Amino acid sequence: MSTTRRTTTLWRPTGPVELALVADSGYRAWPPRLPEQPIFYPVLNEDYAVRIARDWNVPASGSGYVTRFEVEAGFLARYPVRRAGGETILELWVPAEELEEFNRHIVGRIEVVREFHAPA
Known part of the structure; x- marks a missing residue:
C-alpha cells in the first residue's frame, strides 16, 4: 500500500523580508x-511568479524570488482558481486566517527556484 499523497505544485513570488521568515x-x-x-x-x-518577482518585487525591495512548493491536492480543492488577468494569470486566494492550516498541508519544503536582483 502506497502512502504517497497526491500534491499540487504551487509557486509564490516573494521579496527578501518574507523569504527570510x-x-x-x-x-x-x-x-x-x-x-x-x-x-x-x-x-x-512559474511564468506568472517570475513576472511578479522580477517586475514588482525587485523595484519594491531590490530583489525578488520565485518559490515552488507542494500542497496536498485534496486540501486545495476548497480554494477556487482565480483568474487575475490573462489566461495564464491564475492564483489561489487563501484567507489570512486559514494560512496556518494551509501551512500544515504543505508537503516537503518550500524551494527557491529563481531569483532576481536590482542592478548594482
Whole structure:
C-alpha cells in the first residue's frame, strides 16, 4: 500500500523580508499575513511568479524570488482558481486566517527556484 499523497505544485513570488521568515521556518511554512494583507495568494504557474518577482518585487525591495512548493491536492480543492488577468494569470486566494492550516498541508519544503536582483 502506497502512502504517497497526491500534491499540487504551487509557486509564490516573494521579496527578501518574507523569504527570510520562510527560512526561519526551515522552509516549511509561510509567515502570517500583515493586517493589510487579508489574502495569501500562491500562483499556479512559474511564468506568472517570475513576472511578479522580477517586475514588482525587485523595484519594491531590490530583489525578488520565485518559490515552488507542494500542497496536498485534496486540501486545495476548497480554494477556487482565480483568474487575475490573462489566461495564464491564475492564483489561489487563501484567507489570512486559514494560512496556518494551509501551512500544515504543505508537503516537503518550500524551494527557491529563481531569483532576481536590482542592478548594482
